[in-house]
Amino acid sequence: MKLIEVYTQLFNGIWFAIAINNQYVEASSFGKNQQTAIINVLINIPFELPFQIFHEPTITAKQALMHLKCIYDGKDVESNLSLATARLPTYTKKVLKATSSIPVGYVTSYGLIAKAVGGGPRAVGNIMASNPFAPIVPCHRVVRSDLSLGGYGLGLEAKMELLKREKRGFTSSREITINSASLAVFPVEHVLRNFTTNFLGKS
DNA sequence: TGCAAACCATAAC
């Protein structure tokens, strides 16, 4: 059995980590320090699989890590990384796929995803909470139905930071299509406005 | 606003 390779890299004060298994990304994460980035990746790789942590990323690993950084920066990059989703439950795959199709600059809610793919809001929330592929699968673009932030595994501050960088100036909501179902998405600005009125300018 | 109840796939026993 092949070893899962774990790599880390520091970009602009943020540590990024990725676990690679035979070209497939098993898990990815980021954090303020190297240790938490590594831990967040390790908790998402299957318990029975052996892994090794490398100090110097290979060329391909470095490219993958750079890709993470681009996403973190809010750039609209298309992912050429293959995610190891094979062993995940069918429903989980459906939810992650739906989440992946939320465009940069928009957000949607747990409940609306549930309506689009079936199931309930809390089930969707649970899957977001255990998303192994942050920020590749943009679970930070999923918020509460009232457009308040909701939660985030890597900290609400990080969720906020990501969303701020994804502002595109969109003003109206739109619909995207997921397997013949439609999903409404809203400009990320709505969340940010909501956030400031809730926490700063309440009067 | 705030609280209670319904919601639903997973993981853990």
Added chain:
DNA sequence: GTTATGGTTTGCA
């Protein structure tokens, strides 16, 4: 099989 667990939502006072 059963239970516990939420990054939720909705209705009602």
